[in-house]
Amino acid sequence: MKLRDIMTTDFCCANPSDSLSKVATEMKRHNVGVMPVCQNSSLLGLITDRDIVIQCVVAGTDPDECKVSSFMTKELVQGGPEMDVADAARLMGEEQLHRLPVVDGGRLVGIVSLGDLAVHSTDDKLVAGLLRQISMPVRSMKPQAVAA
Numbered sequence: 001m002k003l004r005d006i007m008t009t010d011f012c013c014a015n016p017s018d019s020l021s022k023v024a025t026e027m028k029r030h031n032v033g034v035m036p037v038c039q040n041s042s043l044l045g046l047i048t049d050r051d052i053v054i055q056c057v058v059a060g061t062d063p064d065e066c067k068v069s070s071f072m073t074k075e076l077v078q079g080g081p082e083m084d085v086a087d088a089a090r091l092m093g094e095e096q097l098h099r100l101p102v103v104d105g106g107r108l109v110g111i112v113s114l115g116d117l118a119v120h121s122t123d124d125k126l127v128a129g130l131l132r133q134i135s136m137p138v139r140s141m142k143p144q145a146v147a148a
Helices: 020-029 051-055 083-096 112-119 126-135
Strands: 032-040 042-048 099-104 105-113
Touching: 020 032, 020 051, 032 105, 042 083, 042 099, 083 099, 083 112, 083 126, 105 112, 112 126
Parallel strands: 042 105
Antiparallel strands: 032 042, 099 105
16 A cells, blocks of 8 residues: 555645744644645645644744744655555654655645554554554653643
8 A cells, every 4th residue: 555545635734934823723723733834835844733832832932923934843754655654654653753744746745644554554563563663752851840
């Protein structure tokens, strides 16, 4: 099975000049936690709800004043529509990715999530292994307590 067979193709993109407030509103409206950041169908990065909360809101910065381009992840691991699902799962596990953008000719054509793999895969061991790899802690320091 190939990524083109399981990828989500119904997605909306953020513009790098959008405010984080606008993107958060769109995430809520579409019930998603991540949005690709595109310009003319070219994938520039990804912005997550966690990026908005941890990097902007918790830092005390106004999300109306912050632009997506300053908070998005720019260095992306990508797959192609002809990539085998098992290869994508291995890549996602190695890189600890919950979502893999699918790009064809420099153009974003879909997104594959851990959920897509779980729903469409017939290999339960593959999915379990992927979830285990993604969930492994990578931090070298213990989380610090949040001041009340």
